[in-house]
Amino acid sequence: MLHCGTASESTFPAAGGSPCDTVYRGLCGKPCATDTECADGLYCGLDDKCSADCAPEQPCLSGLMCTNRGRCGGDLTGPGFPDAGDDDGGIVTDAVCADTDVALTKVQPKVLFLLDQSSSMRHYRFPTGDSNNCNPDCRWTVLKDVLIGPAANPGGLLKQLEGEAEIGVKMYSATDGNPNDNDNSFLPEPTDKVCPRFNGKAFDGLTFELNAFPTVDAMLRPASVDDDTPTGPAIRTVVGLADDGGVGDPKGFAALASKAPKVLVLVTDGEPGLCGDNFASEPGRAAVINAVQQTYTHDIRTFVIAIGDTSAQAERHFNAVANAGKGLDPVTGDAGAIRPNTPQQLVDALKHIVLDARTCTFDLNGQVQAGMEKLGTVTLNGAPVPFDAPGAPDEGWRLVTPSRIELVGSACETLKSSPDAQLTARFPCGAISPNVPK
Structure with a gap:
């Protein structure tokens, strides 16, 4: 939960750009200590440089008055606000505009769960052994219970993760059409x-939701298993990869515009086949690694949850895919697949992936003026967060773009470990231009 203030926002000229670029070109930016050291129509900003928010030819928004020192708002005089013309030589403050409590919008990751829907998920226990046709603890049942719970209330992991990430789920499979191979579709x-x-249907695109539990529950709870495991083709399809690794399908994950991290979580229990060759094979394994490597070039990380085959060959394959998913060499990398041996270990693994994918990045409802970011005040759970100046150690908060801040170092770790973290940001008058609805 993010706590954002509601103080009145400063206002700025409605059109025509900054007065410093037009009416007062060449006059703004000069060093100053007081307003009187600036040219007529300008004030001394908090960055100790002459500036102006408005001019007679460029009025303020919302009908507020443009003061004789180029501030938007009314003149305040009296104790604490000396008038420029008083006999005591007071310093001009001619207008006081409120500091701006900036609304913060967290940049949420997009996490796609790609679930193996092959028949072995029903025929084998979790993590190993014959399941006696899914009675009682086959891999498919355990996976569904972990994600959505045995019942919708209280639900499973996906309900716990609501609000932490935008989540999508796809189940993948194929059928070989052979009625005599004992792995027919259910x-x-x-x-x-x-x-x-995907759940028996051709790929029709992806859906991500911040509160995805109801949608996923309605799809996954009644779902059963199919036949085979075309993992490589399934990854290529959901990511939308062209043959050369580029974007081939505008409905795929790679084409999805996102300011946030994108993560693919592959949950599978066996080695992969191919379309038209459904048995596990070296070409099938190579197709998965190739697809994951190409997926990584689109800034999508892939994690592998292996819940079945424990043979040495399968172990090598799953580790190679996990390495490729993080941009490492498939053979020499050290990422490693995740192998849960209990339902709780599966919960912990999936939860860690999602929570670790969360960002410490927030969009602001305004544009911070160049060179004035250090004037901002950021607090986390009531404690001040220091400004992380360029070249300084990664600690505190920094301005990534004029409208985005990022917490780094211990501040980021605190944010991720606090379920109800309260983050606030405030900038003084003149340091930020609020976004104006069009």
């Missing part, structure tokens, strides 16, 4: 005869 007809398919 999906209700009609299904789409395509490979890969």
Whole structure:
């Protein structure tokens, strides 16, 4: 939860750019200590430079008065606000505009769960052994119970993670059409005869929601398993990869415009096949690694949750995919697949991936003026956060763009470890231009 103040915002000229670029070109920016050291129509800003927010030819927004020192607002005189013309030589303050409590919008990661929907998820126990046709603890049941809970109330992990990330879920599979191989589809007809398919249907795009539990619960709770495991083709499809690794499908993950981190979580219990060759094979394994490597070039990290095959060959494959998912060499990298052996370990692994993907980045409802970012005041849970100046150690807060701040160092760690963290940002009058609705 983010706590944002509601103090009145400063106002600035409605059009025509800054007066410093027009009416007062060449006069702004000069060093000063008081208003009287600036040219007529300008005031001495908090950065100790002459400036102006308005001019007779460039009025303030909201009908506020432009004072004779180029501030938007009314003149205040009296104790604490000496008038420029008093006999005591008081310093001009001619207008006082309120500091701005800036609204903060957290940049949420997008996390796509890609779930193996093959028949082995029903035929084998979690993590190993024959499940006696999913009675009682096959991999499919355990995975669903972890994600959505045995019942919608209280629900599972996805309900706990609401508000932490924008989440999407896809189940992938294929069918070989062989009625005699003992791995027939359990999906209700009609299904789409395509490979890969997603809960029995052709790929129709992705949906991400910050509060995704109701949508995922309605889809996943009644879902059963299909036949086979075309992991490589499934990754290429959901990411929307072209043959050369570029963007081939505007509905895919790679084409999805996002300011936030994008993460793909692959949950699978066996080695992969290909469309048209559904048995595990070296080409099938290579196709997965290639797809994940190309996915990484689109700034999408891939994590592997391996909940089945424990053979040495499978272990090497899953580790290679995990390495590729983080941009490492598939053979020599040290990322490693995640192998939970209990339902709680599966919960912990998935939860860690999602929470670690969260950012410490926030969008502001305004534009901080160049060179004035250090004048901002940021607090986290009531404690001040220091400004992280360029070249300084990564500690405190920094301005990433004129409308985005980022917490770094211990401040970021505190934010991630605080379920109800309260972050505020305030900038003095003249340091930030509020966004104006069009």
